[in-house]
Amino acid sequence: MGKIVYGIDVGGTSIKFGLFNSEGVRLITKFEKDTPKTNQQTSVLESIFNTIQETNQMYGYSELDIEGIGLAVPCPVKDGIVNSCANIKWERMNIRKELADKFSNQVHVVVSNDANIAAYGENASLEIPFRNAIVITLGTGVGSGIILNGEILEGSTGMGGEIGHTHVYDGPIETCGCGAKGCLEQMCASKGMTNYALELSKEMSTSINLNQITIKDIFEAAKLGDKLCLKVVDRAAEYLGKAASVVALTIDPDAFIIGGGISKAGQYFLDKIKNAYQKYARFSTGNKPFLLAKTGNDAGIIGAAHYAIKK
Numbered sequence: 001m002g003k004i005v006y007g008i009d010v011g012g013t014s015i016k017f018g019l020f021n022s023e024g025v026r027l028i029t030k031f032e033k034d035t036p037k038t039n040q041q042t043s044v045l046e047s048i049f050n051t052i053q054e055t056n057q058m059y060g061y062s063e064l065d066i067e068g069i070g071l072a073v074p075c076p077v078k079d080g081i082v083n084s085c086a087n088i089k090w091e092r093m094n095i096r097k098e099l100a101d102k103f104s105n106q107v108h109v110v111v112s113n114d115a116n117i118a119a120y121g122e123n124a125s126l127e128i129p130f131r132n133a134i135v136i137t138l139g140t141g142v143g144s145g146i147i148l149n150g151e152i153l154e155g156s157t158g159m160g161g162e163i164g165h166t167h168v169y170d171g172p173i174e175t176c177g178c179g180a181k182g183c184l185e186q187m188c189a190s191k192g193m194t195n196y197a198l199e200l201s202k203e204m205s206t207s208i209n210l211n212q213i214t215i216k217d218i219f220e221a222a223k224l225g226d227k228l229c230l231k232v233v234d235r236a237a238e239y240l241g242k243a244a245s246v247v248a249l250t251i252d253p254d255a256f257i258i259g260g261g262i263s264k265a266g267q268y269f270l271d272k273i274k275n276a277y278q279k280y281a282r283f284s285t286g287n288k289p290f291l292l293a294k295t296g297n298d299a300g301i302i303g304a305a306h307y308a309i310k311k
């Protein structure tokens with residue numbers, strides 16, 4: 001029996017577990033558990049430890065078979081340490097050390113921010129991973145992560161790669177979850193797109209149902225030539241391309257990888273983002289490939305598993 005690796009994606013409501021063969025990061029099983037609600041400072045890691053022990057037993061593995069455990073957590077992480085977390089009551093915790101210390105043998109544990117881990121996983125899942133990649137995940141928010149020289153860019157406080165809150169818009173708009181106004185996320189995530197569609201509908205007609213707007217409807221109608229939806233899609237692509245061009249001048253990546261629910265619009269949307277990007281890009285950054293992500297909902301556990309083996 002070969003070695004195994006755990007990829008674990010910790011969220012405020014549930015914790016996703018993935019057990020993988022470390023050879024090729026092939027999934028053996030995956031499942032979800034509720035995140036403990038009380039005494040989170042100790043209970044969350046205890047629950048993770050106990051679940052690993054139970055899963056090992058169920059599948060006939062021991063601690064010695066574990067090549068690594070990767071943890072994706074919903075907050076900034078620097079060197080395995082979390083200072084505070086919006087979704088889980090963690091205060092100044094060395095997550096990496098505390099989890100590793102629960103095992104009687106030296107088990108290798110890595111921890112990073114969930115968006116960064118997902119970015120790492122998207123890149124690592126490619127046939128030939130890039131050394132430098134910028135991964136942007138579009139859904140209810142704009143998540144992102146930067147892989148620089150094969151490593152997750154954590155920065156000095158764990159905030160590295162947070163492109164979603166780049167300021168891109170100066171017009172009137174509500175306050176973003178981060179406290180600022182005019183963030184990329186407000187223009188390109190699902191809520192920003194549906195809000196814009198509603199706003200435009202005051203002056204334009206559209207074929208979509210305005211009482212129940214979905215992102216899927218917007219893209220489908222845009223593809224069929226609905227002028228309102230086309231405007232919504234084009235605006236999102238414009239801001240994404242612009243923000244990407246700014247980051248490109250700093251990072252000079254090998255490629256961009258676009259994922260998340262909105263990216264289901266596929267090559268159509270990707271081409272629009274790339275076109276916008278090329279308008280703003282300068283010097284040698286103009287000619288970068290844009291790829292669609294492929295790991296989908298399992299990006300967190302897959303990324304955590306890849307990261308655990310790599311480090």
Ligand SMILES: [Zn+2]
Nearest residue numbers: 165176178183
């Ligand atoms: Zn923001």
